[in-house]
Amino acid sequence: MLVSYHNHTRWSDGSSTIAEMVEGALDQGLDELGISDHFVLFPDRREVDWSMPLDLLGEYVAELKDTASRLDGMQLRLGVEADYLPGMEEQLKSELEKHPLDFVVCSVHYVDEFPVDADRKYWDPLPQERVNDIWRHYWLRVRDMAAARIGDIVAHLDLPKKYGFRPTVDLSAEEDQALDAIRAADLAIEINTAGWSLSAEEAYPSLRLLRKARQRGIPLVISADAHSPAHLTRHFGRARELAREAGYDRLLRFHQRERFEIPL
Numbered sequence: 001m002l003v004s005y006h007n008h009t010r011w012s013d014g015s016s017t018i019a020e021m022v023e024g025a026l027d028q029g030l031d032e033l034g035i036s037d038h039f040v041l042f043p044d045r046r047e048v049d050w051s052m053p054l055d056l057l058g059e060y061v062a063e064l065k066d067t068a069s070r071l072d073g074m075q076l077r078l079g080v081e082a083d084y085l086p087g088m089e090e091q092l093k094s095e096l097e098k099h100p101l102d103f104v105v106c107s108v109h110y111v112d113e114f115p116v117d118a119d120r121k122y123w124d125p126l127p128q129e130r131v132n133d134i135w136r137h138y139w140l141r142v143r144d145m146a147a148a149r150i151g152d153i154v155a156h157l158d159l160p161k162k163y164g165f166r167p168t169v170d171l172s173a174e175e176d177q178a179l180d181a182i183r184a185a186d187l188a189i190e191i192n193t194a195g196w197s198l199s200a201e202e203a204y205p206s207l208r209l210l211r212k213a214r215q216r217g218i219p220l221v222i223s224a225d226a227h228s229p230a231h232l233t234r235h236f237g238r239a240r241e242l243a244r245e246a247g248y249d250r251l252l253r254f255h256q257r258e259r260f261e262i263p264l
């Protein structure tokens, strides 16, 4: 079974419509396609240009539902990628619960006001100490996000490596706290294959972290984080190898916020 969740359309920062993504998925023989456009709920409700407008979540879900109802031979799964922002947990959950979503990808893109994956120009001037600090706080945010049980799948686990800036201190205690919280909340993680095409030059997360996740029994999905149809299954063969290397033999699929195991 070939499934690809965590993909973006023009509703947020993708380059294609839902219909174009569906067409691409059918061409590539997907059994299930998940669309998960960004939904970023700041305390001041400010709009960011890479998120869908906050008041259009209902319209977005309606277009997905309508498209899904007219499909034959492939399932379209309704999702969002929701940002974790401290203090917004309950409001976010209640906004999401109003809609018949199949899955929610949850992400940390901000450490306080620092945009982790927006542009390398934010990282370039940082002294190494600050880089270490951002990484440390990033892991604590992931821990808190998991504890708040906002979503079903924790996205791109080691995202701060995107532009190649790595910590030079041992953060294994913070990583372990994040992974333990994910396990305790019974959430899944993803192999996000986009990292292989970026300066990180490896998938999110690294094999080392993936092994730690496997040891804890944290379930897995393989995601492309595609922003165009051409990338819907990018590096999926490599991702399956990586998953096997870490000891996985099953993946997950989602329907109405419930998960089902499929063989890797």
Ligand SMILES: [Zn+2]
Pocket: 081, 107, 109, 155, 156
């Ligand atoms: Zn993301």
Ligand SMILES: [Zn+2]
Pocket: 006, 008, 081, 225
């Ligand atoms: Zn994404």
